[in-house]
Amino acid sequence: MTTTRARFGLAVLAAVAASAAAAVAQDGKTQTVNGLQVGVTGVERAEKAGLKDCPPGTNTVNAVQRPGDELAVVTVSFKVLPDFKATPMKRPTVTAADGKTYNTSVQLVDVGSVPQYSCQFIYRVPQGTKLKSLQLDTATFDLAAIDK
Amino acid sequence: MEVDRRVFIASLGGPAVVALMDHEAKAEALEHYMEEKLDEMVAAQQPEKFPTVAEIEAQIETRPYRRGAGTVFTGRGGENVKKLQPMPAKPTLNDFFELRFAPANHVLQSATRAMKTGMSEEIILACLLHDCVLSLIKPDHGWWGAQLFEPYIPEKSAFAIRYHQTLRFYPDEEAGYEYPDQYYRIFGHDYTPPQYIQDTYKMLKNHKWYMEPRLVTVNDLYAFDPNAKVSIEPFQDIIGRHFKQPKEGLGYDNSPSAHMWRTLARPDNPL
Numbered sequence: 001m002t003t004t005r006a007r008f009g010l011a012v013l014a015a016v017a018a019s020a021a022a023a024v025a026q027d028g029k030t031q032t033v034n035g036l037q038v039g040v041t042g043v044e045r046a047e048k049a050g051l052k053d054c055p056p057g058t059n060t061v062n063a064v065q066r067p068g069d070e071l072a073v074v075t076v077s078f079k080v081l082p083d084f085k086a087t088p089m090k091r092p093t094v095t096a097a098d099g100k101t102y103n104t105s106v107q108l109v110d111v112g113s114v115p116q117y118s119c120q121f122i123y124r125v126p127q128g129t130k131l132k133s134l135q136l137d138t139a140t141f142d143l144a145a146i147d148k
Numbered sequence: 149m150e151v152d153r154r155v156f157i158a159s160l161g162g163p164a165v166v167a168l169m170d171h172e173a174k175a176e177a178l179e180h181y182m183e184e185k186l187d188e189m190v191a192a193q194q195p196e197k198f199p200t201v202a203e204i205e206a207q208i209e210t211r212p213y214r215r216g217a218g219t220v221f222t223g224r225g226g227e228n229v230k231k232l233q234p235m236p237a238k239p240t241l242n243d244f245f246e247l248r249f250a251p252a253n254h255v256l257q258s259a260t261r262a263m264k265t266g267m268s269e270e271i272i273l274a275c276l277l278h279d280c281v282l283s284l285i286k287p288d289h290g291w292w293g294a295q296l297f298e299p300y301i302p303e304k305s306a307f308a309i310r311y312h313q314t315l316r317f318y319p320d321e322e323a324g325y326e327y328p329d330q331y332y333r334i335f336g337h338d339y340t341p342p343q344y345i346q347d348t349y350k351m352l353k354n355h356k357w358y359m360e361p362r363l364v365t366v367n368d369l370y371a372f373d374p375n376a377k378v379s380i381e382p383f384q385d386i387i388g389r390h391f392k393q394p395k396e397g398l399g400y401d402n403s404p405s406a407h408m409w410r411t412l413a414r415p416d417n418p419l
Contacts (some may be wrong), residue, residue, distance in 0.1 A: 124319075
């Protein structure tokens, strides 16, 4: 009886946890990706943006705005969790409100080398583009609310 | 605004000079110093104004050397050149790295990144060698570089070195390559690559090895970290496996590029 109750309790807890995770994903808050706690903290537009790897180094090369486009800078925070295992991760992409997907040249390199950090992913998009979401591995982050 | 006391005192000529100043003079000096710093901070936030092609061309006659001269032929920062250490009788690639390409920080960083991101050994080698020829000559460095190394390295690495120069002018966001601001600075913001570069790009876009030079450009972009600590040691195995070191020494094996190695070895020869 106790075992059945315990199992039921665990099942309820798991369901609550799963629904909480889904809620977090919808809110665009932190999510766990490959042992990393990841959250989007801002979206800005810039004329010039530093091309640094993630975690960032001190590279001095920049991307520069060209006529007709702009640089969307998506800031993402990372925290390495205890269960992190090093696996190669693809660069995150953003999807605009019109459904078009854009790539960044900022690459994730040695993501477990620093316990906590923040990266800026640079996307060259046509001027006036509104961003809808950011895709990092299996996680999707809502950008519509923060891309004003 | 934070004021670094030591820097401020040094800007006035040191503690002895400050000791001779009255309170009013000190206050005035501090105000001047803060105004200057504020101007610097505002200037740093302004978008950089890149030169035009015409402005860059106008600088040609302001230099005692041409921009295309290899680094072994020019002094650093306008200074006189230094005497070079002689090369061993049978020089190896490592000897050239140590005695002629040094500090080689950029290529070592590029290859380190290629290694960290899991590139093939041919690409890591191409990254390690892609700009070494800048010691000898700068214009068309992709072609010169490929020619220098071609007799000793895999065909794919030579292809990557030859054509990375062309692909540097063409962004490829899918591959992770962005046009760098540095190119606006050194070529001019209104620069258009010459016809032969445009034609080479067209050829490359449809080439089965397009990604080989493209991956060199991707790693090239991120290899300008002034604080990076890098060394050639992690690449010794790759060099051992893929670089055919001639037993006579580089420059003395009668290869099609032997003369280029000899020029690098003895850049002070008058003829």
